[in-house]
Amino acid sequence: MLGERRLEVLRAIVQDYVGTHEPVGSKALTERHHLRVSPATVRNDMAALEEDGYIAQPHTSAGRIPTDKGYRLFVDKLADVKPLSPPERRAIQNFLGGAVDLDDVVGRTVRLLAQLTQQVAVVQYPSLTRSTVRHVELLSLAPARLMLVLITDTGRVEQRLIDCPTPIGEATLADLRARLNSKVVGERFNDVPGLVQDLPESFDADDRGTVSAVVATLLETLVEETEERLMIGGTANLTRFGPDFPLTIRPVLEALEEHVVLLKLLGEATDSGMTVRIGHENAHEGLSSTSVVSVGYGSGDEAVAKLGVVGPTRMDYPGTMGAVRAVARYVGQILAES
Amino acid sequence: MLGERRLEVLRAIVQDYVGTHEPVGSKALTERHHLRVSPATVRNDMAALEEDGYIAQPHTSAGRIPTDKGYRLFVDKLADVKPLSPPERRAIQNFLGGAVDLDDVVGRTVRLLAQLTQQVAVVQYPSLTRSTVRHVELLSLAPARLMLVLITDTGRVEQRLIDCPTPIGEATLADLRARLNSKVVGERFNDVPGLVQDLPESFDADDRGTVSAVVATLLETLVEETEERLMIGGTANLTRFGPDFPLTIRPVLEALEEHVVLLKLLGEATDSGMTVRIGHENAHEGLSSTSVVSVGYGSGDEAVAKLGVVGPTRMDYPGTMGAVRAVARYVGQILAES
DNA sequence: CCTGGCACTCTGCGAGGGGGAGTGCCAAAC
DNA sequence: GTTTGGCACTCCCCCTCGCAGAGTGCCAGG
Numbered sequence: 001m002l003g004e005r006r007l008e009v010l011r012a013i014v015q016d017y018v019g020t021h022e023p024v025g026s027k028a029l030t031e032r033h034h035l036r037v038s039p040a041t042v043r044n045d046m047a048a049l050e051e052d053g054y055i056a057q058p059h060t061s062a063g064r065i066p067t068d069k070g071y072r073l074f075v076d077k078l079a080d081v082k083p084l085s086p087p088e089r090r091a092i093q094n095f096l097g098g099a100v101d102l103d104d105v106v107g108r109t110v111r112l113l114a115q116l117t118q119q120v121a122v123v124q125y126p127s128l129t130r131s132t133v134r135h136v137e138l139l140s141l142a143p144a145r146l147m148l149v150l151i152t153d154t155g156r157v158e159q160r161l162i163d164c165p166t167p168i169g170e171a172t173l174a175d176l177r178a179r180l181n182s183k184v185v186g187e188r189f190n191d192v193p194g195l196v197q198d199l200p201e202s203f204d205a206d207d208r209g210t211v212s213a214v215v216a217t218l219l220e221t222l223v224e225e226t227e228e229r230l231m232i233g234g235t236a237n238l239t240r241f242g243p244d245f246p247l248t249i250r251p252v253l254e255a256l257e258e259h260v261v262l263l264k265l266l267g268e269a270t271d272s273g274m275t276v277r278i279g280h281e282n283a284h285e286g287l288s289s290t291s292v293v294s295v296g297y298g299s300g301d302e303a304v305a306k307l308g309v310v311g312p313t314r315m316d317y318p319g320t321m322g323a324v325r326a327v328a329r330y331v332g333q334i335l336a337e338s
Numbered sequence: 339m340l341g342e343r344r345l346e347v348l349r350a351i352v353q354d355y356v357g358t359h360e361p362v363g364s365k366a367l368t369e370r371h372h373l374r375v376s377p378a379t380v381r382n383d384m385a386a387l388e389e390d391g392y393i394a395q396p397h398t399s400a401g402r403i404p405t406d407k408g409y410r411l412f413v414d415k416l417a418d419v420k421p422l423s424p425p426e427r428r429a430i431q432n433f434l435g436g437a438v439d440l441d442d443v444v445g446r447t448v449r450l451l452a453q454l455t456q457q458v459a460v461v462q463y464p465s466l467t468r469s470t471v472r473h474v475e476l477l478s479l480a481p482a483r484l485m486l487v488l489i490t491d492t493g494r495v496e497q498r499l500i501d502c503p504t505p506i507g508e509a510t511l512a513d514l515r516a517r518l519n520s521k522v523v524g525e526r527f528n529d530v531p532g533l534v535q536d537l538p539e540s541f542d543a544d545d546r547g548t549v550s551a552v553v554a555t556l557l558e559t560l561v562e563e564t565e566e567r568l569m570i571g572g573t574a575n576l577t578r579f580g581p582d583f584p585l586t587i588r589p590v591l592e593a594l595e596e597h598v599v600l601l602k603l604l605g606e607a608t609d610s611g612m613t614v615r616i617g618h619e620n621a622h623e624g625l626s627s628t629s630v631v632s633v634g635y636g637s638g639d640e641a642v643a644k645l646g647v648v649g650p651t652r653m654d655y656p657g658t659m660g661a662v663r664a665v666a667r668y669v670g671q672i673l674a675e676s
Numbered sequence: 677c678c679t680g681g682c683a684c685t686c687t688g689c690g691a692g693g694g695g696g697a698g699t700g701c702c703a704a705a706c
Numbered sequence: 707g708t709t710t711g712g713c714a715c716t717c718c719c720c721c722t723c724g725c726a727g728a729g730t731g732c733c734a735g736g
């Protein structure tokens with residue numbers, strides 16, 4: 001078991017390393033943090049911490065840097081989430097409040113988060129399956145062509161084109177539209193499949209094919225694969241990775257463009273509460289030198305999607321976690337208002 | 339006036355430099371290109387080209403690299419757009435054909451373009467003002483709250499929330515919806531303002547405020563500032579800028595995140611035909627070491643938006659221009675079909 | 677106008693040599 | 707048993723030096 005002072009030493013190492021980006025030695029530690037012991041004692045503690053895998057040295061006779069395991073312990077036991085200052089909170093509220101539609105909310109959120117944390121921000125659009133239906137619209141574009149428009153309570157809008165097997169009359173279309181809406185409006189998308197399944201049967205044989213096509217398209221839209229979207233911002237902050245970053249930045253940029261990868265990553269995080277994934281804890285290879293801080297957000301109690309930041313493992317965890325949590329809270333408020 | 343051979347030398351320099359990313363010397367030139375003259379002759383030509391500002395040397399006694407002016411001449415006079423191979427064309431068609439909605443079309447286009455050119459791709463969403471109205475929908479969310487949904491012939495969907503000064507009845511709403519649609523469906527968005535201006539007057543005094551709010555929101559949506567959107571992809575290709583890029587990549591990433599900057603850039607390009615902006619020709623400072631190749635695309639004869647790529651000035655212009663042109667052509671086809 | 681020759685310049689690279697920071701270990705002190 | 711000061715050692719970083727190579731500019735001759 002690690003002694004109290006050793007934990008203190010680990011915390012000091014993490015804090016210093018995050019600040020300077022340079023391996024930290026025993027002497028510097030005793031000077032900057034008022035540990036009331038000598039460098040030699042700290043060296044012993046460091047040897048023990050290294051033995052246990054919390055820190056490592058890049059080369060013999062260099063200072064120590066934290067390992068993923070070291071950061072993990074720091075985040076779990078040693079760090080307090082740093083709350084934002086009142087001015088910062090006000091700024092967030094003002095900035096997010098000016099949004100005109102969902103795209104704008106998400107866009108502003110991503111910029112805000114990137115700005116606050118000086119890292120790459122990722123914001124997931126509210127999930128369809130966890131939202132409720134606000135309205136379903138059917139438009140006739142051509143005799144045998146429809147457009148389906150889905151609107152959720154979180155403000156998300158999806159549209160799909162439908163090719164009808166047989167032309168459908170205006171009256172039938174109005175009927176279908178009305179019945180579709182009366183069935184699903186206010187319901188959660190998760191429940192929609194069960195509610196519309198038997199809709200085709202109640203129509204004339206002539207129209208049944210078209211109604212089936214509409215229902216099928218509606219259900220397709222809810223398939224996990226296509227329904228999850230996200231927005232990314234602050235990639236310029238990747239240049240802060242350090243001067244050695246040409247080799248590091250590449251796989252990260254590639255991973256960020258693979259939205260599927262990020263969605264999976266976010267999906268693995270706990271639904272409520274903040275999740276921090278450090279270095280190799282991230283399944284994706286390209287992100288093995290980054291940490292991902294994520295949290296769910298929603299208009300009510302329940303999370304409808306997640307947001308977070310991606311940064312170097314050597315990030316300011318307390319500050320980042322504070323910013324992520326605060327932004328999630330305010331986005332939830334904004335969504336609830338619309 | 340530049341002689342024929344000097345132009346040939348310039349072309350050779352550009353081609354070699356684009357290939358090797360290293361300053362090219364007189365000896366290497368005579369070896370790789372069968373110019374039927376000696377290195378010494380080439381040196382004289384190079385001196386003349388440098389005198390005129392088409393090439394420069396990084397240091398005394400180094401080879402030459404093309405200047406922005408040199409690339410400009412190359413693009414204008416010396417390069418032919420390289421058409422894509424039939425297999426490439428088929429691949430494009432297959433890939434774009436699988437799109438399910440406009441977001442998907444734009445997303446696929448951006449990935450495709452990035453992949454083909456190995457550079458950063460930028461695709462603008464079809465402009466609202468140049469599209470025609472397919473449908474306007476008004477939904478009642480709450481007694482004094484409406485949602486306005488705009489659908490264009492290019493598949494774009496915009497939504498806005500409207501707070502009504504006074505509650506509006508279902509019948510009036512239906513009336514308004516019908517009259518709005520009969521006025522604007524099939525019209526170009528550019529003409530919409532004139533068509534809806536006098537709509538409030540034809541309603542009861544009670545509803546006039548709400549109708550005005552709807553009309554105002556509709557017009558707001560068409561304002562240049564908010565209506566232009568774009569998608570970016572292939573930022574990982576920025577790492578191809580070269581090993582010296584840490585300082586170069588940063589401002590480029592920042593510029594790319596400023597969509598306003600890019601939109602302005604695209605806006606300055608000619609509406610039809612391909613535009614190439616080289617290095618300092620780009621007004622934005624951060625893009626002074628990049629070239630932007632852009633072209634309009636549209637569902638019919640007329641361009642509804644633009645797309646292009648951003649890459650280092652030392653790019654393969656013929657190949658890039660070929661890819662950009664081909665992709666724009668196919669996207670136009672896809673849009674016309676929907 | 678082109679060509680070969682020649683002297684000159686500048687970069688890039690590798691070897692060599694401090695200087696410095698940091699460690700590990702040990703013996704003594706608390 | 708823990709802490710401390712001392713000391714020898716290791717390794718990186720940076721600077722310099724020297725050299726090879728590539729490329730140029732210029733000149734005189736074809």
